[in-house]
Amino acid sequence: MNRSVRPGVRWLAPGLVILLVAAACGGGDDGGPTISDARIGQPTGPNAALYLTASGYGEADSLISVETRVSPTAEIHETMMGDDGTMSMQPVVSLELPASGDLVLEPGGYHIMLIDVERLEVGDEVDVILAWEKAGNQTIKAEVVEPAATMDDMEGES
Amino acid sequence: MRTGMLFLLSGLFLLTSCAANVSSDELHGVVLETPESKGSFVLTDTDGNPYDFLPRTEGKLTLLYFGYVNCPDICPVHLAQIGEVFRQNPEVARNTEVVFVSVDPARDTPEVIRQFLDNFDPDFVGLTGTPEELKVAQEATGVPVAQIVGDGEDYTVNHAGWVIAYAPDGLSYSIYPFGTRQTQWSNDLQVLTTFP
Numbered sequence: 001m002n003r004s005v006r007p008g009v010r011w012l013a014p015g016l017v018i019l020l021v022a023a024a025c026g027g028g029d030d031g032g033p034t035i036s037d038a039r040i041g042q043p044t045g046p047n048a049a050l051y052l053t054a055s056g057y058g059e060a061d062s063l064i065s066v067e068t069r070v071s072p073t074a075e076i077h078e079t080m081m082g083d084d085g086t087m088s089m090q091p092v093v094s095l096e097l098p099a100s101g102d103l104v105l106e107p108g109g110y111h112i113m114l115i116d117v118e119r120l121e122v123g124d125e126v127d128v129i130l131a132w133e134k135a136g137n138q139t140i141k142a143e144v145v146e147p148a149a150t151m152d153d154m155e156g157e158s
Numbered sequence: 159m160r161t162g163m164l165f166l167l168s169g170l171f172l173l174t175s176c177a178a179n180v181s182s183d184e185l186h187g188v189v190l191e192t193p194e195s196k197g198s199f200v201l202t203d204t205d206g207n208p209y210d211f212l213p214r215t216e217g218k219l220t221l222l223y224f225g226y227v228n229c230p231d232i233c234p235v236h237l238a239q240i241g242e243v244f245r246q247n248p249e250v251a252r253n254t255e256v257v258f259v260s261v262d263p264a265r266d267t268p269e270v271i272r273q274f275l276d277n278f279d280p281d282f283v284g285l286t287g288t289p290e291e292l293k294v295a296q297e298a299t300g301v302p303v304a305q306i307v308g309d310g311e312d313y314t315v316n317h318a319g320w321v322i323a324y325a326p327d328g329l330s331y332s333i334y335p336f337g338t339r340q341t342q343w344s345n346d347l348q349v350l351t352t353f354p
Contacts (some may be wrong), residue, residue, distance in 0.1 A: 045229040045270075046276040067175050068235075079231045085301050087232055087319035087336060111231050115312065147277075148238035149341060 031057050031137035033097055040126060040144035041107075041150040043117045049072070050128065050142055052110035053149055054103040062133040063103065070126050071114035078110050089113075094133070095140040107150050120144045160294040186342040187323065187332035195323075196220070197298025198353045201259065201285035204272040209285055211257070211295075219254040220324040220349050225299060226262035228275040232336045234277070236321050240342045241278035246344070252264045253326075253351045257281040261292055262305035262315050325353040 007031060018100040048071070066074040076092045078108050087108075095115070105111050112128075122124065123144040124144040196212060203209040211222075221240060225233035244251035258275060260266035264269065264284055266274075271284035288296065296303045301318035308314055321334040324347065331353065332346065 041230065042277075043230075044234045045227040045230065045274050047228055049230040076287035076317070077231070080321060084302050085319055085335065086305075086316050088307065088316040089229070089231065089314045090307075104303055105236055107231055113230055118350060146238060146334070151235055151239075153341070 002125055014125065015083045018071070030150065031059075032138055033061065033081055033103075033132065035130070035138070035140045038140050039145045039150060040114070040142050042122050042144050042148040043114075043120055044147055046116055048114045048116065048117040048120070049150065050114060051061065051105045052140070052142065053105070054097050054100070054130075055137070056098045056100045058099055059134060060099045061097045061135055062130045063097060063130060064094045064133050065131040067129040067131070068114060068126055070120060071117040073115040075113045075115065079108050079127075081108070097132070145151075161204060166219060169183055184353070185332045186345050187334045187338065188320075189332045190330060194300060195326055196328050197295070197300065199255075199291070199295035199298045201266070201287040201291055201295055204268040204275070204284040204286075206268060207248050209283065214256050214259065216323065216328070217354075219250075219253065219347070221321050222299065222324065223257070223321045224258070224259045224261050224299075224304060224318050226260055226295060226304075226317065227266045227270055227313070228262065229317075236334070236336070236338070237275070237278040237333045239338065239340050240280075240321075240347070242340060243344050243347050244279055247348065248353055250347045251279070251281070252345065257285060258282055258341075259285045259292065259295060261296070261317050262306075263287065263289060263292060323347075323350055325350050327354065329354075 033054040034057065036053045036055070038091060040048055040050045063076065066076065068074055076095055077089050078092050079089050081087055092110065095103055120146055125141045126144065127140050128140050130140060131137050173314035196215070196326065198212050200208055200210045223236060240256055256279065260271050268286060271286060271287060275282040275284045293303050299322065304315050306313055307316055319336045322330050323332055324330045336345070
């Protein structure tokens, strides 16, 4: 893998075509993670949750931080269920992306908590910068969806 | 009895996370082996008035949930799913009382709770109280008492993750842990309005 190529920097180059291709592919064209199902539940309070699926690109990597312009703080969190059914949430330092396989952020598990998020409407697209330990910065777009729709990509799982 | 319910829950939660449909022919939530009766408690609604749970919900399908507004991951999903059923089925909405109890009294003022619930349905009831009143309500309901975790502004609240449904006869036959699908909600709320 060519570590000198940082998608976040390259995507700053002018040209709508590049942006469109980048958004459509969600990365991965240069060996970085491929991102799919990036979505943000429409905020119903001061915080919102961002979910996505990152697919491995042949080398293990770690998601170490996330930034957006819609919230001053974005933290990696994990929701866990205790033996008695109690739900708890705690910050996580980083998330491992396997060399092959997926890192899945979904309701009830890992998510990016957008703290003090601004008002967002369903259908809005939000630029999100994912900072990977090896692949560097990757800019993706996440769509704002109805809160219940954050679960949609989990439908059919059993 | 409460301990027994919790024991049952811990097993059933694992089961529901793997299976979309469990239980009886009619209900798709987690069906309790022994129906549970409502607990008695009085809290304060978002207009600042006392809300006596038993008389206010008598004879109605009642959905009771303990959560908090700053919870971005699971709390909005439950409420949004219920709100979606209400939009699709006004008959169900008319016959159902949704009661959201905030277990984060320090941050969730009545105004904050109201604003939060209006995202889903303006008729959802929001309740708050002193920490002691909230503890009484949770114990009376038979859920683990929520715990504040962490310091500073960004603390989180560990809380029961499931919605309790009480049929119009005042008994709970089923509960709805996180992970309940929209289709399950849709089915069960229609069934429960005239259950058992």
